Amino acid sequence: MTTLDQVRIPVASAQRPASRAWRKLKANKGALVGLFIIAFFALLAVAAPLLPIPDPNATSWSAIRKAPSALNWLGTDDIGRDILSRMIWGARASLMAGVLSVAIAVVVGVPFGLVSGYFGGWIDQIISRVTEAFLAMPFLITAIALAAFLGPSLMNAMIAIGLSAMPVFIRLTRGQVLAVKTEDYVEGARSIGLRHSSIITRYILPNVFAPILVQATLTIATAIIAEASLSFLGLGQQPPAPSWGSMLNVAKNYLSQAPWMAMWPGAAIFLVVIGFNLLGDGLRDALDPREA
Numbered sequence: 001m002t003t004l005d006q007v008r009i010p011v012a013s014a015q016r017p018a019s020r021a022w023r024k025l026k027a028n029k030g031a032l033v034g035l036f037i038i039a040f041f042a043l044l045a046v047a048a049p050l051l052p053i054p055d056p057n058a059t060s061w062s063a064i065r066k067a068p069s070a071l072n073w074l075g076t077d078d079i080g081r082d083i084l085s086r087m088i089w090g091a092r093a094s095l096m097a098g099v100l101s102v103a104i105a106v107v108v109g110v111p112f113g114l115v116s117g118y119f120g121g122w123i124d125q126i127i128s129r130v131t132e133a134f135l136a137m138p139f140l141i142t143a144i145a146l147a148a149f150l151g152p153s154l155m156n157a158m159i160a161i162g163l164s165a166m167p168v169f170i171r172l173t174r175g176q177v178l179a180v181k182t183e184d185y186v187e188g189a190r191s192i193g194l195r196h197s198s199i200i201t202r203y204i205l206p207n208v209f210a211p212i213l214v215q216a217t218l219t220i221a222t223a224i225i226a227e228a229s230l231s232f233l234g235l236g237q238q239p240p241a242p243s244w245g246s247m248l249n250v251a252k253n254y255l256s257q258a259p260w261m262a263m264w265p266g267a268a269i270f271l272v273v274i275g276f277n278l279l280g281d282g283l284r285d286a287l288d289p290r291e292a
Contacts, residue, residue, distance in 0.1 A: 024286040031282020037275030041268070045091040056085040057240045065258040075260040078250055086242035087264055093243045094272065097158050097227035097236070098220040104162025105169050106216055112166075113173025114200055118181055127170065134167040143226050147235040154227075154243075157236040161226045165219050172215055176208035183207075210287040214280055221276035228269050244269050 025031050044051075060080035068075045074083040116127040134142065146160035180186065181204060189199045230236035231245025239246060244265040251262035 021286040025282050028282040028285060030278045031286070034275040034278025034280075034282065037271055038279060041091050041272055041275075042095060044088050045095050048088045048092060051088065053085040053088060054082045056081065056089040056242045058082070065254060065261070067258075068260055074264050075258065077247070077261050078254060078258075083247075083261065083264055086247060087244070087268060090237075090242040090244045090247060090265065091268070091272075093154055093231075093237045093241070094224050094227055094245075094269070097154060097161065098224040098272075098276075101158040101161035101223045101227070102165065102216050102219050104159060105165035105219065106212065108162070109166040109169030110173050110205075110212060113170040114177055114205065116170065117174040117177025118196070118200055118204065124174075128174070131167045131170045131174075134164075135171070139164050139222070140226055140229060143230065144233065144235065147230050152235045152238060154237045154241075157227055157230045160230070160235075161223050164226070165223065168219065169212065169215065172211060173208060176211055177204055180204050180207050214284045214287065217276055217280035217283055221273040221280070224269065224272055224276070 058081060060076070063072065063076045063080040065078060066072055066076045066080075072082050072084065074087060077083055077086070112127055112131075116124045143157075143160045143164040146163055147157050150156035150160060186199060186203055189203050194202075227236055228243070228245030228248065231243040232249045234246075234249070237243030237246055247265040248262055251258070251265070254261055
């Protein structure tokens with residue numbers, strides 16, 4: 001006969017490899033580089049109000065499109081605003097959009113995936129068909145359509161990106177639940193009369209958390225690109241508030257006269273996206289139980 005202590009063994013044993021996963025992550029140089037890049041930009045974004053930098057929206061008609069110098073380290077834009085200051089404040093918008101939009105996708109998508117995979121039947125059929133319909137549409141096109149429908153703003157852009165990324169988490173969670181719910185410890189939990197909600201939250205969700213975490217980390221990179229694209233199109237962060245995407249939108253008109261206007265925000269997007277991809281790959285290797 002299966003006892004409650006026996007049912008709890010897999011969850012307890014799932015906690016023990018945490019230190020091993022951390023050691024594996026620290027041994028992965030690529031993951032550490034990604035973590036350093038993310039930490040660097042996150043620190044700049046958080047410390048932006050405290051840094052001795054000019055107002056990102058302050059204009060100077062005597063310093064229009066000035067090249068990088070000791071006074072303006074990254075140069076100025078088309079109306080004399082300091083690009084370094086706008087880059088730092090723009091990091092707040094880009095990182096916040098990436099993290100919060102993925103949080104929306106996880107909070108909304110994971111419960112649907114849990115319910116779909118665990119209960120099956122007609123519930124699974126409905127959720128799966130709706131998810132497949134969303135997945136049939138390109139991610140960025142869906143985000144643009146939703147952002148245009150909701151209206152141009154950073155918050156609406158985050159909601160649009162989160163809802164567009166949600167089907168990926170529904171499908172991923174459903175697949176993981178289908179594999180986990182047939183395990184002996186889940187069957188043991190059912191045999192002792194635990195409620196479905198308890199089984200899902202105490203035994204299934206902890207055992208499908210690792211792939212969700214990896215997918216969330218990788219999706220943040222995609223969300224940052226999507227936010228930059230929406231801001232480039234005028235559907236994200238609204239001027240004069242700084243955003244890397246809107247900075248690129250302005251810079252495209254001055255590529256020959258002031259290439260630094262496009263170079264810095266483009267490089268920042270590239271580095272942050274690379275950082276999250278490297279960290280995501282490192283987490284995937286560190287959390288893989290098949291890896292020694």
